[in-house]
Amino acid sequence: MKQFVFFILIVSSQAIPRRVSKTYRNDYTYNRKSDAFYKLHIEATDQQKASRVCQEEGAVLMIPTSHIDIVQFHEMYKQFPDLDNYVWVGDDKAQHESAEEQAIIVYDEEETTRYSPPWIRDCNVVTRHGDVEKYTCTNSLPFICKVDANQAPYDDACGVYGFGYEYVSNIGSCYKIPRLAYSWNQAYAECRSQGAHLVVLNSKAEHDAVLQIMKKTRLLPDSYMPYYYIAGYRAAVSTDGSPRVFKTIFNQTIAEAGYSKWADTEPNNVGGNENCGSLFEGDGNLNDQECAKRYGFICEKEKNS
Template structure:
């Protein structure tokens, strides 16, 4: 009995010790950066393994919108962590290292030259097969190979700990999101002009969605906040918002959370809209002067607003 009691005490001590380590390094909770990232002490930062494959350029942008970078083996510690993450994988994953601007001159997202990286090449690599392989991938055995950037692969995003990461009342460490208690949502204005699809991806990557307007009050709020904001394209009148018509039948407009537009709480169209000019206007936009919705080509470029809902709306 005494021996069993001692063993039980040892087990309890080990469990408590592990929990203490997890709390210390943010592993037991959600960490301080993002809830979908895991803090890794060896990497001195947070990591997310994206199991849904993408081309290299899309992977880079996904990490960017998440507030991170496409992970690269820029030092021994990060390379070791990447190798460990690859042990259970069946195929290669992208790194953040590429030579898109100059063949063979590989550089990481952070601007670190490949010559400074402690990598091990796979047998026969790099070979720049058919002069088409400009990106680097890590194989399941931890070695590195060049590969086509256009291929779709899994990838890792990495955020180095700087000490400035704190999750705000908006549920994100992105300090550009600001809460309005009257609507119960946080908002972020993107002055960069992109397609509706890219705006949707950006907001989703940031932990929210392309803004869904649920009331006249919220439409007015967006107008007051963003009508005079400087933007980075020639089209000054509109912003992308979160609804579209994915069908040829013009009767069905849906918000990005799956509701019929008329059930979302606000469906006021501007005068003579929607008019489907040239048969190409399938995505939603809002006139920045608060005159209502407008249909707009999904592949045209506009600024946009992202929304993160926090609590029950009062308006």
């Protein structure tokens, strides 16, 4: 009797297929049917920057090639009923109707033509109803990124879901400066989504290594001030006039972290709201800046963590 029951349990467990879920960045959603990861960006931007953000995340603008893609998009977008009716997607090379009314120039009573200036392009959007249409590329819209699971980048050496990290052996950390300009909160989230964190300097040797990485990096044209890079420091807003205390993202004071040298005349708290930290590309030292303004940023991942 025991043998018979044991046999039934084995058959039952083998009859149930395993539901395998794969892992990528913590801000991407896995769809088992398409074997791909998706991320909906609700912040609006033009099509060119949307494409650049997806690429920086190891993905591309989603090209809706199947019903599964449309269903996945709908499941994500219906959570935001107040957003625009259109979302940037990738170019499927097919002809689509325009989502915008075209300007009409009348030459005579017999003839009309639709006019579009040569510098204006149309790019693909998907509507809430799942229709693919055309929209002027310079408009600002939300967008959706996609990467197939077998193409999702993972850096085994550094242990991050991303690419372009540089390992510095005498420090034991990997570093990357993404080609994006973000606010402090956005930069913090972006590094974490890859399995890394905003850079924190723990020694003069690390300062020297990060300074060299900054100096060889091309400046970001869309950064508020391209000579500064967001780092993992922040001060609580003072409400009683007491001095600000900058701490790292690990809740250490700067002195406890191991490197506490500020750039000349810093921290100066210009405007009374520079409560986030950055590194100055000129000397690699600390600077205070406004948290909401967009700068380049540096992600760090300790190799053995």
